[in-house]
Amino acid sequence: MRLNRTVFAGLAGLCLLLVSLISVVGINLVRASDPIPEAVYDCLPAQTQAPNLWGLVETTAGSYALIGVSEGETYQEVLIYLDTQATCRSLLPEDDPVLSHYIPLNVARELALQRYTQVLQEQGGRDAYQEQLTEYLTAAPDGTRSQFPQEYIWALEQLGIELPPDSYEVLR
Incomplete structure (x- = not known):
């Protein structure tokens, strides 16, 4: 009877150790896959x-x-x-959302291009995002205009996204 308790306690301890190791490895794998x-x-x-x-x-x-x-x-x-x-x-x-105030314009543009490339993927593609953005910008109350840093406008143009005229201001 005493031997069964010792074996059971040992197995329980081993299981607890394994669960702990799996948790640590899982957390590290998630962090390792983090870009x-x-x-x-x-x-x-x-x-x-x-x-x-x-x-x-x-x-x-x-x-x-x-x-x-x-x-x-x-x-x-x-x-x-x-x-x-x-x-x-x-x-x-x-x-201050203008990246180019703090880094070279070419670096700011590349970051903006990467950003909007991901946005297009998340929003279902260029056409879907174009529709959402146009709807958002044109639905703003009269006299209200969205603001975009110049590097964001450049990135949107590179991706074929058009901003409706008179719906935005360029932050410089």
């Missing part, structure tokens, strides 16, 4: 939920990552710079 570079997490806002990598551009001086983050009901995009030693720095303040 966001590990060092970027140090520069994301503290309450970030489910960050989304919109774009990543590597240069000789380092990398730039455009990350969409949600904090409760608030959504924003964060621009993170990683130097060659993988030290990160957040570059985009909440109140």
Whole structure:
């Protein structure tokens, strides 16, 4: 009887150990499949939920990552710079969505192009997104115009998306 308890306790301990190992391996596999570079997490806002990598551009001086983050009901995009030693720095303040104010225009355009390429995929393709965007922009109350940074307008043009005239302003 005592031997059965010892064997049972040993098996229970072994099962607990295996479950713990599987959990750790599972978490590490999820993180390993995450396209966001590990060092970027140090520069994301503290309450970030489910960050989304919109774009990543590597240069000789380092990398730039455009990350969409949600904090409760608030959504924003964060621009993170990683130097060659993988030290990160957040570059985009909440109140200024113009990437090219902080990075070279060609890098900003590439990030915007990657962003909108993903948006088109998520929204069901170019035609579906064109329809949604046109409907959104034309449904705005009179006198209200959406604002787009110049690099976003460039990216939309590259993807064949047209913005309805007089429905937007260019942020420079």
